Amino acid sequence: MLSNYLKITLAVMRRRKFFTFISLFGICMTLTILIVLTAFYEHMFGGKYPEVYRNRSLFSSMIEEIDTTTDATRRGPMSVYFIKQYISTLKTPEKVGFSSTPNTVNTYGNGKKLKLYFKYTDPVFWEILAFDFLEGQAITQQNFDRNEAVVVINDQTRDDYFGKDVSAVGKTIEINGQNLRVIGVVRGSPITRLMVSADVYMPYLLQKGDPTSTSFNGPFQAIVVAKSEQEVAAMQAEFDDVVRRIPLQQYGDFKPQVLKTSLLPYFESISMGGLLGAEEGKAQQRFFTIAILFALFFMSLPAINLVNINVSRILERSSEIGIRKSFGASAQTLVYQFVLENILITLIGGALALLISAGILWWFNNSHFIDYADLTINWTVVIITIVLSLVFGLMSGVLPAWRMSKLPIVEALRA
Amino acid sequence: MLSLQNIEKIYRTDTIETLALQNINLEVAKGEFLSIMGPSGCGKSTLLNIMGLLDAPTGGAVSFENEALTGFSDKKLSQFRNQKIGFIFQSYHLINDLPVLDNVELPLLYRNVSGSERRRLAQEALEKVGLSNRMKHYPSQLSGGQKQRVAIARAIVGRPHLILADEPTGNLDSAMGNEIMEILEQLNRDDQTTIVMVTHDENMAKRTHRLVRLFDGSLVSSNSFYNA
Ligand SMILES: Nc1ncnc2c1ncn2[C@@H]1O[C@H](COP(=O)(O)OP(=O)(O)OP(=O)(O)O)[C@@H](O)[C@H]1O
C-alpha cells in the first residue's frame, strides 16, 4: 500500500515538474533561510563555547553619567576600581569576573606581522568560562599575587606565532613591548562572543596606568554569574539598589547629577539592546516577537503557495480518485493517500533544506570569514518549521482531498 | 444474484430534470452473461453504474446476492465494490502515472493482501489476458486493445462475482473487439463469473446468454439466446 502511494507520489512529482519544483522550492527556501538565520542568531546570542553559563550570567552595561542642567552625558565601560567597589561586593552573585573590551596590538612572530586581539582579565573570568585548554592552564590568583607577566593565547595565535601545533607553554611572546610567558593555550572562540573572545589574555595588572586611581571609567566589563537562573533577577535588583547609592564623581567642569548603569542579560548588554528598549530589560522579548512575526510572514508565502498547488494538484486528479473508488477505495483511504503524499513532499523539501543549510553553515564555518565560527543547526527550529509545513500541507491537502473523495464516482470519472 | 426493483434515476440540475431511468425491474442470475443494448443516451451507462454501486438510484432498490444495498455507508459500499464487483469501462480508465502491473494490482490494494501476493495475482491476471510481457509499461505506451486488456486484468484480479463492462469493445476494431469478447466468454465459461455488458454491436450481443434492450430509460425487450 505504502509503496504504491510512494510510487504515485513520485510519479505525480515527476509529471508535474514545475509544480513540484515550486512547492519543493517554497518549503526548501523558507526552511533554509530560517535555519541559517537561527544559526546566526544562536551563534551571536546562544550560550555557546565557552560561555556555558550565559543563561545565568549578567553583563555590566556602560556607565552613563548625566549633567541634567546642561544635558551633557558621559558614557563608557567601567574601571576595575568601580567593579571591585560596587559589583564584586554584591551578595547575590556566585561569581564576578571581568575583562577589558578587546583591543588590538601588532606583533611579530614567525617572521610575520600579526594583528592580535587582546583582553585583560581577572582570575575569576577563567572560573566562569569553560575554555578548552589545549595545553597549560588558566591565569590564576597566584599569578596575580606574584604579579607575573603571563599570558594565555588561543590556538590560532600559537600556530601563527610559534608554528603549527608547536607547544607554546613556557615560551615568551612579545606584546606591547613586554615579554610575556605563555602559561596556557585555549581553543579559540569566534570574535562574535564579544565578552570573552580574544587572541591573547593577560592579567589586568599588566595594564599601564595608575593602579590607585578611583575613576569609574575604564575599559572593563563585568560578567556576573548567579547561583541559578532564578536568582538572576534578584542579582539585577541588588545592583540597581547599589547604583542608587553610589556617590557621584565630578570631572572638572562636568558635574553629573545622575549615574546610570545596570547588569543586563547578554542580548540587552550589546548594542542592539539600545534600539529595542534595553532599559526595561525587554529587548530580547521584543526581538523574539518581531522575529516570530517576520518568520510567520515569511512562511505564509510558501504556505499560500502550497495550499494553491495542493488544491489544483488534487482537483486535476479526480479521474484517479474515481478509478480508485470504483475498485474499492473508501473516502477515508483516499484522504489517507493524499495526506501521505503531502507528508512525503514536505519531508523531501525538509530534507533538501537540511542538506542545503548544513552546506551553507559548513561553508561559513570553514570560510574563515569569522574565525572559530561554530554555526550549528537548531533542531528545535527545524522541527517546528517542518511541523508547520506539515500542518499547512495537511490543511491544504486534506480538505480538498476530503471533498474530492466525497465526489460521486460517476462525476469523478467523467472529469 | 443481482436484483433491480423499480429503479428510477432522475438527474436534476437547476434548470432541467432528466429522467434517465424509470421503472426498471431486472434480475441477473448467477453465472449469466447478459448484454444491454439501446440507442445512445437511453440510460445504459446509468443502469450499469447503478448495478455497480457507482451511482445511487433516486428510486427503487438494488440487492446483491440477496442483500439489500440501500443505505450502506461509503465504507461498506467501497468494501462491496472491492470484493464483489469488477468494472471495465469504455474509456479504460487506467491510472496513467502507474505502470501496468500497479494498475492491475489496484483492487487488491484495498484488501489485506501482501505485496508479493498482489504481484503474483496481478501477473496471473495479465497472463490471462495475454499481456504478461507489458507489465512494466505505462498506459500511454499501450494500444487501445492492450489498454482494455489491462482493464480486464484489473477487473478480474480480485475474482469478483460480477463483472460490469460498459462498451468494452466500443473503441476497438473488430479483430481486437473479438479478442476481448473471447476473454470475457472464457471468464464466464471457466470461472462462472457473472457478466453484464453494454454494447452497440448486435453480433457481440448475440454471443451472450441474454440481451435486454433499453429505450428512453425503460426496458423494452428481453431476448434469450441459447446458443451460448
Ligand atoms: N450527470 C448527468 N447529469 C444530467 N444528465 C445526465 C447525467 N448523466 C447522464 N445524463 C443523462 O441521462 C441519460 C442517459 O445517459 P447514459 O450515459 O446512461 O446514456 P447511454 O445509454 O450510456 O448513452 P451512450 O450509448 O451514448 O453511452 C442521457 O440523456 C444523459 O443526458
Ligand SMILES: [Mg+2]
Ligand atoms: Mg454509455
